[in-house]
Amino acid sequence: MSTVLAARHLNKYFYDPERFRVLSDITFEVQAGEFVAIVGKSGCGKSTLLYLLSTMDTDYEGQIELAGTLLTGRSQDYLAHFRNEHLGFVFQFHFLLPEFSALQNVMLPALKLGKYSADEIEARAMAKLSMIGMADYALKPASKLSGGQQQRVAIARALINDPTLIMGDEPTGNLDKANTDNVFSIFRELASGGQTIIAVTHDPDFAAGTDRVIEMSDGLIVP
Numbered sequence: 001m002s003t004v005l006a007a008r009h010l011n012k013y014f015y016d017p018e019r020f021r022v023l024s025d026i027t028f029e030v031q032a033g034e035f036v037a038i039v040g041k042s043g044c045g046k047s048t049l050l051y052l053l054s055t056m057d058t059d060y061e062g063q064i065e066l067a068g069t070l071l072t073g074r075s076q077d078y079l080a081h082f083r084n085e086h087l088g089f090v091f092q093f094h095f096l097l098p099e100f101s102a103l104q105n106v107m108l109p110a111l112k113l114g115k116y117s118a119d120e121i122e123a124r125a126m127a128k129l130s131m132i133g134m135a136d137y138a139l140k141p142a143s144k145l146s147g148g149q150q151q152r153v154a155i156a157r158a159l160i161n162d163p164t165l166i167m168g169d170e171p172t173g174n175l176d177k178a179n180t181d182n183v184f185s186i187f188r189e190l191a192s193g194g195q196t197i198i199a200v201t202h203d204p205d206f207a208a209g210t211d212r213v214i215e216m217s218d219g220l221i222v223p
């Protein structure tokens with residue numbers, strides 16, 4: 001097994017207005033192909049941790065290594081390129097561009113990466129949409145899709161650059177039961193195919209279906 005993500009002794013502080021520690025000595029690893037849930041009461045630090053792991057927030061103590069690369073101390077440009085190449089994000093709210101078609105939305109991160117030709121990118125995007133059962137909706141504007149369909153397009157978009165790791169922040173938080181089950185089974189299927197996934201969730205059923213649950217409490221990982 002190879003390690004995809006290593007978080008070592010992460011500490012994070014906020015000021016509100018006094019300095020307080022929101023993450024304390026967070027240390028864990030995620031192996032290739034693992035599907036991991038991060039759970040814990042509201043305010044325990046889950047989103048803050050995910051934000052650090054996503055490389056968006058660089059103000060922390062400790063070390064983050066992803067895909068064999070130490071990311072701590074890197075420049076913003078380096079991190080932006082790394083994110084685009086190695087990470088796929090699925091949020092509670094999909095953040096699709098409403099006037100753009102499903103296909104165009106899925107293509108965008110690949111166009112930014114600049115690794116493939118436009119034709120290749122379109123073919124790859126169609127393949128990702130087919131994979132999640134959305135090929136028939138490729139040309140529809142995102143604004144005309146249902147909430148569940150939009151979230152599936154967001155998953156296809158997260159997959160377009162074949163990310164080393166998919167990060168979800170409440171990926172089913174805004175969905176009804178049927179769509180939650182659908183999105184969960186897509187994640188489960190991706191994980192069975194070897195995709196590494198880490199997702200913050202409040203949904204006990206979602207967490208129970210993952211390979212491993214990391215529970216947080218007051219900024220700590222519960223041993």
Ligand SMILES: Nc1ncnc2c1ncn2[C@@H]1O[C@H](COP(=O)(O)OP(=O)(O)OP(=O)(O)O)[C@@H](O)[C@H]1O
Pocket residue numbers: 014015016022040041042043044045046047048049
């Ligand atoms: N920018 C900030 N400045 C000050 N305090 C913050 C900031 N962002 C978050 N916090 C505080 O840090 C703590 C952890 O917040 P975080 O959003 O990581 O929790 P969470 O576990 O993801 O919660 P939820 O499940 O409700 O989304 C909370 O006490 C929150 O109020």
